[in-house]
Amino acid sequence: MGANRLQGEWRRRGPSDPWVLLGLILLFVAVACGPGGVTRAAAAQIGEGQEKPNILFILSDNFRWDCTGYMNHPFIKTPAMDKLAKEGLVFENTFNTTSLCSPSRASILTGTYAHTHGVLNNHTPWTGQKPTFLEYLSNAGYATAFIGKWHMPGKGLPEMPYLDLFVSYTYREGQGSYFNCPLIVNGKPEPSEKPYITEEVTRRAIGFIEENLSKRDEERRPFCIYLSHRTAHPPFHAPEGIAGMYAQEKVLMAKGVDSWFSRTNGNVFQGIMMSSYENQYRKYCEVITAMDRDIQVLMDRLDELGLRDNTIVVYAGDNGMMWGEHRRHGIKYPNEECIRLAMIVRSPRLIPDPGKRRSQMVLNVDFAPTFLDAAGVNVPEEMEGQSFLSILEDREAAGRKAWLLEYWKYFPENFPSYFGVRTETHKYIEYEKTLDPELFDLRTDPGEQNNLYGTPEGGKILPELKGMLQALKSGRGRIRPLNR
16 A cells, blocks of 8 residues: 555544554555665664674685785775774784685684594585584574585585575585676575675675564574675686776785796696786785675665674684795795784674774684674583684783694695694794795794794794694693793
C-alpha cells in the first residue's frame, strides 16, 4: 500500500483502525531505514545493548607491512587504512610463524603453529581436525561469516556447518580472479553481482551485518566476520579509475635489482614475469589502493549503523612480500620483508590511546585466542597463541619474548626447509640443506645484511639462541628474553 493511499485510508477510516495504524508505522520504518532495512537510531541501540563485542577481521593476501600511507610509503594512497591507524593502534611487530599463504591462514583460524594444524605448505590439505575460532564463537552465540578467499588445499571448500554464511571460490585453484569471479555461497554456485572482487565481498559483508541487525531482538546476535581479500596476489588487476594511477611514479628498487629481475631466479612461479619489475610493483600498489577504497566503504557503513563502539576491527596480512631485497622475490623467506605483517586494531571501548603504536611482538597464531578472549570464551589449551587483549588496553603490557619460525619446502618452490627463532633483538635460522645458518642482530642490522654466524660476535650469543630454538621446537616451557 503506497504512502498516498495509506494517508487516504487514515482520513477515511480514522486513527482507530488498527490495520491502517500498523501500515503507517511500517511505512515510517521503511522510509527511515537505510539500504539494509535498519534505522540508524535502532542500530545504535542494538550496538549499545550488546554485551559481547562484534568482531570484524579483515585479511589481505601478500600484503607487505610497509605498503601504506601511515608507514610513509613514497607514493601509495591508503586513506582508509591511514584513518584506521588514527582511530586505533598500529602493531609494528606482528609476524607470521610460517611465511606462506595456506599455513598462515590455517594458523590464524586455529591459533596453532603449522606443525600442529598440519597445513605445512600450499599443497597440504586442510583437514579440519583443529576447530577454528569461528566455530567456538558460533557455539557461544555469535552469528559467524567467512567471506572471501579460502586458499587452502583440499577437494573444494570444506564443510563448516557452524557458519551462518560461507562465501568463497574455488576458481583457478582457489586463487580466484579480480574480475567476475564465480562464487560459492553456502555450498551453491552464485555469480558475482559486482564486477570487482573486493567490491563484491565487501557488499556481502555489509549485507550480513544489516541482515543480522534487521532481526527481532531475540534472534539478533553479536557477529564475527572473517573477510578475506584476494588483494594483493598476482596477477595484479585494478579496477577502472585506479588502474594506471601510479604509472608515472618512480619506483626505487632494492640494490642490485633491475627491470629484468622478475624473469630470473625462478620468479616466473610468482606470476610476475610479464612487463618490467618496476611496473609490476606499481600494479601491486594499485590493487592495494583498490582494496583500501572498499575498506572505507565497509567502515563507513559500520559507523552509520551505530556499531563503531562495540565492534573490534582488525586488519592484517597473511604474510609479507619480498620485492628484490636480498636478491629475492616472493613470500617464503625468513627475512623481515616476508615474515612481518601489517596489523591495525580499532576498538574504541578497549583502546585508551587511539592513534598510537604498539611495539610488542604479536603473531598470527594470536588472533584466534584474542577474539575468543574478547568474546568471553575460554581459550582452549591446545591453542598455542596467546591473547593480546591486554596490550590493547595497556601500552606497557608484556608481549612475547621469542617465537618459532618454520617452513617446509614444496614443489615448485626451490627453497630449503628451515626453522628459526626470532627474539626482540635477534634472529637465528637453521636450514635443512644447501644454505648455511644465519644469525642477525636486528638492533644494529635491521636490514639483515651482516650474517654473524661463524664470527666471534655471533659465537657469544649462538649457544643461547640454539638453546631457545630447540626449546621452542620441542615445546618446552616459556622462553626468556635475551639479557643483552
